[in-house]
Amino acid sequence: MTGYIFKRLLQMTLVLWVVSVIVFLMMSFTGDPVFMVVPIDATDAEIAQARRLLGLDQSLFVQYGRFVTSLVQGDFGNSYVFRQPAMALILERLPATLEMVLVAMALALVVAIPLGVYAGANPNSRISRTIMAGSLLGISLPGFWVGMVLIFLFAVHWGIFPSSGRGDTAEIFGLRVSLLTADGWHHIILPAVTLSLATMAILLRMTRAGMMEVNRQDFMKFARAKGATRRDVLYKHGLKNALIPVITIFGLQLGDLIAFATITETIFSWPGMGKLLIDSIYRADRPVIVVYLMLVALIFVVINFLVDIIYTLIDPRITLK
Amino acid sequence: MKYLSETALRASALGVALMATTASVALAEKAVTIGLTADPSHLYPLAGEELSSNIMYYHIYDPLVKRSTDLTFGPGLAESWENVDDTTWRFKLREGVKFHNGNDFTAEDVVFTVEKARESIRPDLVANIASISAVDDMTVEIKTPKPYAVLPNDLAELLILDKEYTTEVGDEKMDREPMGTGPYKLENWTKEEKLVLSAFDDYWAGEPKIDTVTFRPITNPATRTAALLTGEVDVIQDLAVRDVDRVKSEDGFEVITRPSLLNLVLAMDMREKSPTIEGENPMTDQRVREAIARAIDANAINEIVMNGLATPSDQFVPESHIGHADGMSFREMYPVDIEKANELMAEAGYADGFTMTLDATNNRYVNDAQIAQALASMLAKINIDLELNIMPKSNFWGYIRVPTENSSFIMSGWDVPEGDAGSMYGALFYTRDKKEGYGQVNRGSYSNPELDALVDKADATPSIEERDAYLQEASKLLLEDIPMIPVHYEQDIYAVRDGIHLEPRVDKFIWAFDMDVAE
Numbered sequence A: 001m002t003g004y005i006f007k008r009l010l011q012m013t014l015v016l017w018v019v020s021v022i023v024f025l026m027m028s029f030t031g032d033p034v035f036m037v038v039p040i041d042a043t044d045a046e047i048a049q050a051r052r053l054l055g056l057d058q059s060l061f062v063q064y065g066r067f068v069t070s071l072v073q074g075d076f077g078n079s080y081v082f083r084q085p086a087m088a089l090i091l092e093r094l095p096a097t098l099e100m101v102l103v104a105m106a107l108a109l110v111v112a113i114p115l116g117v118y119a120g121a122n123p124n125s126r127i128s129r130t131i132m133a134g135s136l137l138g139i140s141l142p143g144f145w146v147g148m149v150l151i152f153l154f155a156v157h158w159g160i161f162p163s164s165g166r167g168d169t170a171e172i173f174g175l176r177v178s179l180l181t182a183d184g185w186h187h188i189i190l191p192a193v194t195l196s197l198a199t200m201a202i203l204l205r206m207t208r209a210g211m212m213e214v215n216r217q218d219f220m221k222f223a224r225a226k227g228a229t230r231r232d233v234l235y236k237h238g239l240k241n242a243l244i245p246v247i248t249i250f251g252l253q254l255g256d257l258i259a260f261a262t263i264t265e266t267i268f269s270w271p272g273m274g275k276l277l278i279d280s281i282y283r284a285d286r287p288v289i290v291v292y293l294m295l296v297a298l299i300f301v302v303i304n305f306l307v308d309i310i311y312t313l314i315d316p317r318i319t320l321k
Numbered sequence B: 001m002k003y004l005s006e007t008a009l010r011a012s013a014l015g016v017a018l019m020a021t022t023a024s025v026a027l028a029e030k031a032v033t034i035g036l037t038a039d040p041s042h043l044y045p046l047a048g049e050e051l052s053s054n055i056m057y058y059h060i061y062d063p064l065v066k067r068s069t070d071l072t073f074g075p076g077l078a079e080s081w082e083n084v085d086d087t088t089w090r091f092k093l094r095e096g097v098k099f100h101n102g103n104d105f106t107a108e109d110v111v112f113t114v115e116k117a118r119e120s121i122r123p124d125l126v127a128n129i130a131s132i133s134a135v136d137d138m139t140v141e142i143k144t145p146k147p148y149a150v151l152p153n154d155l156a157e158l159l160i161l162d163k164e165y166t167t168e169v170g171d172e173k174m175d176r177e178p179m180g181t182g183p184y185k186l187e188n189w190t191k192e193e194k195l196v197l198s199a200f201d202d203y204w205a206g207e208p209k210i211d212t213v214t215f216r217p218i219t220n221p222a223t224r225t226a227a228l229l230t231g232e233v234d235v236i237q238d239l240a241v242r243d244v245d246r247v248k249s250e251d252g253f254e255v256i257t258r259p260s261l262l263n264l265v266l267a268m269d270m271r272e273k274s275p276t277i278e279g280e281n282p283m284t285d286q287r288v289r290e291a292i293a294r295a296i297d298a299n300a301i302n303e304i305v306m307n308g309l310a311t312p313s314d315q316f317v318p319e320s321h322i323g324h325a326d327g328m329s330f331r332e333m334y335p336v337d338i339e340k341a342n343e344l345m346a347e348a349g350y351a352d353g354f355t356m357t358l359d360a361t362n363n364r365y366v367n368d369a370q371i372a373q374a375l376a377s378m379l380a381k382i383n384i385d386l387e388l389n390i391m392p393k394s395n396f397w398g399y400i401r402v403p404t405e406n407s408s409f410i411m412s413g414w415d416v417p418e419g420d421a422g423s424m425y426g427a428l429f430y431t432r433d434k435k436e437g438y439g440q441v442n443r444g445s446y447s448n449p450e451l452d453a454l455v456d457k458a459d460a461t462p463s464i465e466e467r468d469a470y471l472q473e474a475s476k477l478l479l480e481d482i483p484m485i486p487v488h489y490e491q492d493i494y495a496v497r498d499g500i501h502l503e504p505r506v507d508k509f510i511w512a513f514d515m516d517v518a519e
Helices: A002-027 A044-053 A060-072 A086-121 A126-140 A143-157 A182-215 A218-225 A230-259 A262-267 A273-282 A286-314 B002-027 B051-060 B107-119 B151-155 B163-174 B221-229 B241-249 B286-295 B298-305 B338-347 B368-380 B393-399 B421-428 B449-458 B464-481
Strands: A170-172 A175-177 B031-036 B065-067 B073-075 B078-085 B088-093 B131-136 B139-143 B184-190 B194-199 B212-217 B253-268 B310-312 B354-361 B384-391 B409-414 B484-497
Touching: A002 A060, A002 A286, A086 A126, A086 A175, A086 A182, A086 A230, A086 A262, A086 A273, A086 A286, A126 A182, A143 A182, A143 A262, A143 B221, A182 A230, A182 A262, A218 A230, A230 A286, A262 A273, A273 A286, A273 B393, B031 B221, B051 B184, B051 B194, B051 B212, B065 B151, B073 B078, B088 B107, B107 B131, B107 B139, B107 B163, B221 B241, B221 B484, B241 B253, B241 B484, B253 B286, B286 B338, B286 B368, B286 B484, B298 B310, B298 B368, B298 B484, B354 B368, B354 B393, B368 B384, B368 B409, B384 B393, B421 B449, B421 B464, B449 B464
Parallel strands: B031 B212, B354 B384, B354 B409
Antiparallel strands: A170 A175, B065 B073, B078 B088, B088 B139, B131 B139, B184 B194, B194 B212, B253 B409, B253 B484, B310 B484
16 A cells, blocks of 8 residues: 555656646747736837746746746745736635535535436336436536526526625635535535536436446346345445446546636636636746646546545455555 | 534624614615626736726825826826926825825825836836936926926826835735725735725725725626626626627616727738738838728728727827827728729739738737638738738737737737827837837838937927827828728727716726715
8 A cells, every 4th residue: 555655656746747847838839928917018128127027038948947946945936927926826716616616526426326326227217218318418518508508597587596706705724615604505506506517417327327237237136136125236236336437437527627617617707716727828827827737637646546545445356556 | 513603604694784784874885896807916006917907006096197087187196297397397296195004195105106116017107207306295306318298197107105015015915915095995805706995084085985896807798797687796897799788678777888099900011021921012012001991991890890889990099199180080081992992902013912911819809800800801802812810819919029020910909098199109100229119019110200200309399289299290191101000999898787877987997986876
């Protein structure tokens, strides 16, 4: 296990390094950040001054060297646009994204697993067909469209939910969390539903496919024969064996939603970090983009690590080496 | 536990609500929520500029000279000013002005601000100030490098900082906890969520009518409309063109439009050899430039691409500006006439046309990419094969930058909130590399000694009337020579709920001090 963790850490460092190099190189093609900061009629002297103040007067190589040197000292660099530490900008917005994603993922699980088990156990019933057709819609409808429709129906037309924003927050351990206030829940429902639909549909289809596969196995019949109830057979024996691929996808989706909930955040003007990424790309704000993508890589590595551990809990035959 | 904390919260929320009601009964608190297109990047005026930040700056800080809604200039923190000689100005400062922390506003703060700006990322703010000194506590003396009649207009963009506070907290903290003399002070700012300002009761121009102003960044245009319709916000900036009819048809809302200062212009390369044109550059011939001007139908662009929400421009600067030539109109001088345009092309020896590339943005101006496409089909009628090179703004400004090594034909916007054509003509049309601070954005490499002389004369006189006369002459000359084609002014579109009084500013800076809410 220790060896495994060590190997994972090594891999992670490598991934983070590669991400930083790629982003640094890519960003040199996406425009000169100085021109996003200075006025349009700036003179050469004014531009030179801005370049110097932003630390952009050195070659790309020297800039990268500086970036890595300060990185190992725990300094992630300052945003060109905001002139503030890039890491602080991201972390400030992280809680909002996390709570929206957690609600969305919980929603996806609660809906997808039971429906998936049902559809897998009764593949030919009319209800199953309806469920499967619905899941197809969930996969194919683009998130921005669903978001707009939800806003139109539930906010503008019926006035049940607010159209945008985060609502009241309460502070806990220094973090601002909206899940502790009624107003916060009121605001989070629409974006969370929008964000969860696609994941819900994928998880549902994975669960169903797994269940159909497992249902053909002999141990399911034996379990039924030994007198276990149908419900126990499905959920205790069947689901557990169908769950491995579902968890893999769950992990990947979780990382994906945390990192790239951008569209949902923009539509509901949710103050999360995905919107920061898009804005930073538009403004060629390299420090923020680099740190953001490195953080995302880190999140993916950690989630996959956790998923691996969950495998061993579900299926004791799997060991981590 | 969870239950407990929730009840506790509810109880406290109730308490707050009760307090709020009692307060509103006693004082009739006025509040307004404004939906902006973006969160401000800064609250410290020397850290950078973009629209959302500018809006906040003018709530929190004050300039010496105040720019009104329709671009006239009057006393701000300076009560009056006079020319001592051609290059020396004296500004008498307003007595009894206080910063939000209670500090007195004095001449020292002004001197400090100018010096601070010079070291910052915005030295352009003080480019026309050679030196500044405090004569006494309430008077500053400013020297300009040369006679400069519109110095007060420039000073409308320089927001005065509190020397003591700014020195003490430093730039980074100023960005979070700003301190000015403006009508509103910062209550709290949750990035990307909301920014709340509260009225500064000791404001020198009187207590603001609205007590609390909340700004919410709502980037997505459709969401902005929805937030207005659901009553979550009272005012929105930049109502989407496609939502205009929808909001108009709804009861209880009003759509307000006004032409902006942003003039969309097409710069033509005037060098003998142009980067995207094979052989000689046809655009060195005035007849070719006129043909291009006559082939471009600004009215059609307005109707088809802009849904009628643009104003075709008659000159390079709006009528309100110093230097706008009386009674002249580009549209009347060069009405759309394809036949005439083709004749001009033939006369110049280009009956078969030529090929060149237009550089344009796709995320900077309203419908910019579509306008570029419309231009391509219009110029095809005079056999100019216009290839489009469209890119996001993050690449664009560096790509088209002088010395313009890649471009022959550029579409971009230009606005002059200082209300004076001089800075535009100096930057855009003055011969390149001839004089420091002139011609730095002359992307078409236009060079005309007559124009240079007129700009020089305008920049050498301390009299506004003379400056206006020289610049009008310059306008006339440019309209005849056509180094650039003005297309249209975009329109600013706002929507408000009934009961909100909003008079949009020409410079787009929404200012709650001028707004009111019906009780």
